[in-house]
Amino acid sequence: MNARTREHKRGAQDLDGRHFDAIVVGSGIGGLVGAGYLAADGRRVLVLEQHDVAGGNAHVFRRRRKYEFDVGTHYLGDCGEDGLLPAVLNGLGVRDRVSFRPMDNEGGFDRIITPTATVDVPAGWEAYRTRLKHALPAEADRIDRFIDLATAVAGASRAGLMGESMVELFRRSPGTMRWTRRTLGMALDHCELSPKGRTLLAAQAGNYGAMPDGIGFAEHVNIMDHYLRGAYYPEGGGQTLVAAFVEALESYGGELRTRSEVRRILIDDGRATGVELADGQQVFAPLVVSNADYRRTVLDLCGGEAAFPADLVARTRGATMRSAVVAVYVALDTELEGLPNANIWWHDSDDMEYAHASVQERYERDGVFDRVPQLAFSFASLKDSGSSAVCPPGHSNFQLMTGCPPGYEFWGVGAGPVDGEPYRRSPAYLARKREVTELILDAAEKVLGPIRDRITHVETATPLTNERYIRASGGTPYGMASWGSEGRRPDVRTDVEGLYVVGQNVRYGSGVGGVATGGMAVASQVLDRPLLAEVYAGTVLGDPSRLPERRADWDPLLVSRGRARHGAKGLARIG
Known part of the structure; x- marks a missing residue:
């Protein structure tokens, strides 16, 4: 044929x-x-x-x-x-x-975990403010300053989407609108938040693939506003x-x-x-x-x-492109007990930015990648409980995601699938993929406990997988930085x-x-x-x-x- x-x-x-x-x-x-x-x-x-x-x-x-x-x-x-x-x-x-299907919007649709804090993020800016102040009582005034600024920017952005002109918005609220042109890092600096405070406020960075200095304050605020209006799963x-x-x-x-x-x-x-x-x-x-x-x-x-x-x-x-992502898809022959209907954002440090930078610097200096400092968990079998497509009764279906160093060299290849690189059978690629999968599963077990002996399916998608299917530059799902x-x-x-x-x-x-x-x-x-x-x-x-x-x-x-x-x-x- x-x-x-x-x-x-x-x-x-x-x-x-x-x-x-x-x-x-x-x-x-x-x-x-x-x-x-x-x-x-x-x-x-x-x-x-x-x-x-x-x-x-x-x-x-x-x-x-x-x-x-x-x-x-x-x-x-x-x-x-x-x-x-x-x-x-x-x-x-x-x-x-x-x-x-609503997630746990009252108890918390996102659970943030660091070595010294756990914050369950509820729907609503005021409820979110309260949870943050409870976790950071010594920084309550700084939290107030940040949330006040965030809600002002979110309100202006919403008005712009509904058709109000940027000229009128700048005329009415020049101070607020200037923050639409600054980074999240600048806003955190302005509010004088501690490294731990910065981490808790920016913990869901996996929603846009950038650290605070690499994301616009308005984009961070608008994504948070999107979820704080209630989190759902289709x-x-x-x-x-x-x-x-x-x-x-x-x-x-x-x-x-x-x-x-x-x-x-x-x-x-x-x-x-x-x-x-x-x-x-x-x-x-x-x-x-x-x-x-x-x-x-x-x-x-x-x-x-x-x-x-x-x-x-x-x-x-x-x-330049935003963070490349590795995703591990996991199925278990058992249910995960005691978890809320929420995503989990796990960080191995109270200083997210320092941890991210240190991992990057070590890889660039020594070529060593042996630590996953952040991990996001998404549990489809909790969000769409009872669905016959997600998994059989009594099983679990979830996804683990983290960032990785950019570029093809990390994966042991010289080019990507768009350029015709036959990467999927490359011994160097397969070896790196196994190493990163094990690191991610190690980190997941710190949160979920032992799961390896209950796995019925595990599959890893790398930035090259993403490039293959959606032709994304840099293999990132987040676009340009x-x-x-x-x-x-x-x-x-x-x-x-x-x-x-x-x-x-x-x-x-x-x-x-x-x-x-x-x-x-x-x-x-x-x-x-x-x-x-x-x-x-x-x-x-x-x-x-x-x-x-x-x-x-x-x-x-x-x-x-x-x-x-x-x-x-x-x-x-x-x-």
């Missing part, structure tokens, strides 16, 4: 030469949200995804016909009746297709959220094509005109939205200086007419909420209407009566393949 025949069997052959109103490259949440709203407005939209299923970091994978692991959906914030994601879903008529896992957006897209006339890799974004005389696929086919549209990695979009898909100003290309080429200057990020509109970008690299921030907001921003600019404010007010685009009925055997993973590949082989099943 030749390559062209294989393409035909997987449903991509009939795309050659077709014209659409919009093409979306990549099917992460940001791309799907933008695509869904454009389709609901009546645009002919095509979403192209190189992987087998849609979702980007929000997709799941299945193992042994009994475990389903979420790659990046660990928890979602602001999912109450007036929340961000419910409003975005409602605007497409699919709000009732996703149920959000019933059935992250793929149910993806599938709802796919159903909206396809019901309103759009198309999702998986196993369809884009090699080039076509640009003619400064205007986007379509894309070229890896097999040479060309598809045309006057509007292209790239949900691909920003650096790869500018430098590879668009050809760098051939499409963009030289200074932007230089800034993009010199951009610097883009010309610390904290600066591109907007969704680019210098190329008709070309927009969404995803973890744009200015709306990390996480599902951030990328969904970016998707709304793209649709708002294209349609020239304030969509986020509209959907909060109850506006529904499209016709929900066109949505498909869900049968008893409905499978979000199958839906997320796109209609053209529903019958393709290789779909993993549970049971």
Whole structure:
């Protein structure tokens, strides 16, 4: 069977030469949200995804016909009746297709553990303030100063999202708005917090992959505000959220094509005109939205200086990335007793920043990596208790995550999968992977007790795994750390007419909420209407009566393949 025949069997052959109103490259949440709203407005939209299923970091994978692991959906914030994601879903008529299960918002949805403190983070800024002051009584006034500043910035950011102009916000609250251009580290310095205080306030750094000096204060505050509005988990896992957006897209006339890799974004005389696929086919549209990695979009898909100003290309080429992540997926043949329905953020030091720096310095100086100073735990079997997809009754399913030194050298290879590096069978790569897995399991047992003899499945994803599946520069799920200057990020509109970008690299921030907001921003600019404010007010685009009925055997993973590949082989099943 030749390559062209294989393409035909997987449903991509009939795309050659077709014209659409919009093409979306990549099917992460940001791309799907933008695509869904454009389709609901009546645009002919095509979403192209190189992987087998849609979702980007929000997709799941299945193992042994009994475990389903979420790659990046660990928890979602602001999912109450007036929340961000419910409003975005409602605007497409699919709000009732996703149920959000609350975590322990009163007792604490995040548990922070250091050698001398345990803080359970509850919903609500005031309750959070109280818990922090209880843990740090000698720093109560400093905590007050920090929380007062944080809530002011969070309020201004929320007003901006709802359409209030930045000019008016700066005019009304110049002191507050200046903090939107400073780092979290500067805010902690300003409030004169101790190393322990800094650690407790920045303990959930794994939500954005940066230490306090490397993250904007506004981004930290907005992510915390997102979760402090209540933490939730989508019933059935992250793929149910993806599938709802796919159903909206396809019901309103759009198309999702998986196993369809884009090699080039076509640009003619400064205007986007379509894309070229890896097999040479060309598809045309006057509007292209790239949900691909920003650096790869500018430098590879668009050809760098051939499409963009030289200074932007230089800034993009010199951009640094946020922390790379190692994730260990674990299944046990027993339940974990005594744990709250919460994430755990474990630190082996009361001084998180010093511990992180010392590990990095030792590796750079001596080439030794023998300590995991921080570890994040996400327990799917607690968040989605009773789900037949997560694990069998009496079993546990959870994920362990930590940062690692950047670069391919750490993993014993000279290049990544995007460059064709056959890393998965490299002895040096496999040896490093085993070493890091054991270090992570050692750290996990300090919190959970002995678990190794109850493991039924363990699997480790490295930054190279992330690069392979989502083509992320540096293998990070968090996007760029610097883009010309610390904290600066591109907007969704680019210098190329008709070309927009969404995803973890744009200015709306990390996480599902951030990328969904970016998707709304793209649709708002294209349609020239304030969509986020509209959907909060109850506006529904499209016709929900066109949505498909869900049968008893409905499978979000199958839906997320796109209609053209529903019958393709290789779909993993549970049971």
